[in-house]
Amino acid sequence: MKLSEIDYSNNFNDLDIDLKNYINTDNHVVFLDSNLSSILNLDENLNIFEIDINESTKGLETIQKLWSIMFDQSLDRNSKVIGIGGGVLSDLVGFATSTFKRGAKLCLIPSTLLGMVDAAHGGKNGFNNDYGKNQIGTFFIPEKILICSEFLDSLSENELNNGIIESIKAGLLGDRTILDLIYVDNFMKNIDEIIKKSVKVKNSILQNDIEESNERMFLNLGHTIGHLIEKDSDFSVSHGQAVAIGILKGLEIAETKYHLDNNVKHQFEDFLNKKSLKTDYKFSNDINYLKEIISNDKKVSNDVIKFVLIQDIEKPILIDLHINDLLEVLING
Numbered sequence: 001m002k003l004s005e006i007d008y009s010n011n012f013n014d015l016d017i018d019l020k021n022y023i024n025t026d027n028h029v030v031f032l033d034s035n036l037s038s039i040l041n042l043d044e045n046l047n048i049f050e051i052d053i054n055e056s057t058k059g060l061e062t063i064q065k066l067w068s069i070m071f072d073q074s075l076d077r078n079s080k081v082i083g084i085g086g087g088v089l090s091d092l093v094g095f096a097t098s099t100f101k102r103g104a105k106l107c108l109i110p111s112t113l114l115g116m117v118d119a120a121h122g123g124k125n126g127f128n129n130d131y132g133k134n135q136i137g138t139f140f141i142p143e144k145i146l147i148c149s150e151f152l153d154s155l156s157e158n159e160l161n162n163g164i165i166e167s168i169k170a171g172l173l174g175d176r177t178i179l180d181l182i183y184v185d186n187f188m189k190n191i192d193e194i195i196k197k198s199v200k201v202k203n204s205i206l207q208n209d210i211e212e213s214n215e216r217m218f219l220n221l222g223h224t225i226g227h228l229i230e231k232d233s234d235f236s237v238s239h240g241q242a243v244a245i246g247i248l249k250g251l252e253i254a255e256t257k258y259h260l261d262n263n264v265k266h267q268f269e270d271f272l273n274k275k276s277l278k279t280d281y282k283f284s285n286d287i288n289y290l291k292e293i294i295s296n297d298k299k300v301s302n303d304v305i306k307f308v309l310i311q312d313i314e315k316p317i318l319i320d321l322h323i324n325d326l327l328e329v330l331i332n333g
């Protein structure tokens with residue numbers, strides 16, 4: 001499958017030009033996260049629709065709103081749909097575009113660090129329903145992704161942390177130099193390089209396995225435990241914080257199983273301490289509840305989970321782990 005064409009714009013002025021060049025004369029709509037309307041001044045003639053989005057409105061109702069706008073604007077399969085926002089907006093616009101007349105052309109412009117290094121890439125999209133998060137979705141590769149790090153000037157510390165943890169994951173999976181760029185006094189001075197390198201790692205993994213039958217699962221490093229923490233805490237623990245603890249636990253397991261150098265964990269732990277992020281989590285629900293949550297994970301069959309570890313930096317491995325063994329590590333350390 002063809003991956004997205006990725007371009008980088010130096011600032012918002014360049015982004016405006018790059019977007020117009022992409023749209024050219026084609027029929028299009030631009031969906032903009034309404035929280036960005038005061039940050040980004042795009043040419044008014046760009047046919048922009050502001051969408052109020054957040055995790056609680058990441059559902060079918062918003063998808064229907066997007067579809068209605070696309071019909072009202074007489075889009076067809078050759079039209080271009082542009083989504084500007086974080087992962088919530090890109091997941092919604094990605095799904096709506098992939099299903100509109102069986103797929104129009106999609107361009108994503110991620111406005112969060114998590115979007116730039118992770119959510120906008122790889123074509124996964126989806127929305128939430130009564131059965132859980134992202135339970136309905138498709139794989140639909142954007143034709144174009146435009147990245148502009150000027151968006152990050154207005155992003156909160158918490159949102160920056162959510163994204164940088166995904167870049168650390170990319171560093172552990174495929175490029176140790178990303179870690180060197182992050183584990184410094186102020187990683188924001190290296191942010192453009194961090195983004196480019198993180199995108200490269202994700203895309204090299206995607207190239208071999210878009211539909212997550214094997215290698216793409218590496219991208220779940222830290223996420224199995226992270227999701228469990230998010231659910232156990234009723235989502236009061238942020239995604240980045242939860243995944244960070246998940247990665248840390250994974251590094252501890254790798255030390256026991258593969259004699260992973262304990263400096264890998266210590267450097268990561270130092271980074272978390274410096275950012276005032278927690279390095280441990282105490283589960284509040286009982287073991288049966290946790291077991292039930294893990295069992296619903298798409299990567300589990302017969303109580304065995306496909307679990308991602310690293311044997312060393314840049315050497316990820318997928319192991320079969322019984323969920324009782326995983327819970328033992330999480331609860332009893």
Ligand SMILES: NC(=O)c1ccc[n+]([C@@H]2O[C@H](COP(=O)([O-])OP(=O)(O)OC[C@H]3O[C@@H](n4cnc5c(N)ncnc54)[C@H](O)[C@@H]3O)[C@@H](O)[C@H]2O)c1
Pocket residue numbers: 033035036039054055058085086087088089091111112113114115118119120121122123124125126133134151152154155156159162
């Ligand atoms: N499809 C994928 O592969 C994939 C991967 C990871 C995460 N996701 C999804 O991404 C979502 C999380 O995405 P997110 O972390 O980007 O959150 P988000 O989209 O909710 O954005 C976070 C908050 O920041 C605001 N915001 C966005 N850009 C801003 C900016 N430049 N300045 C100031 N505020 C800004 C948003 O309005 C929102 O309030 C989740 O729903 C998750 O399921 C998808």
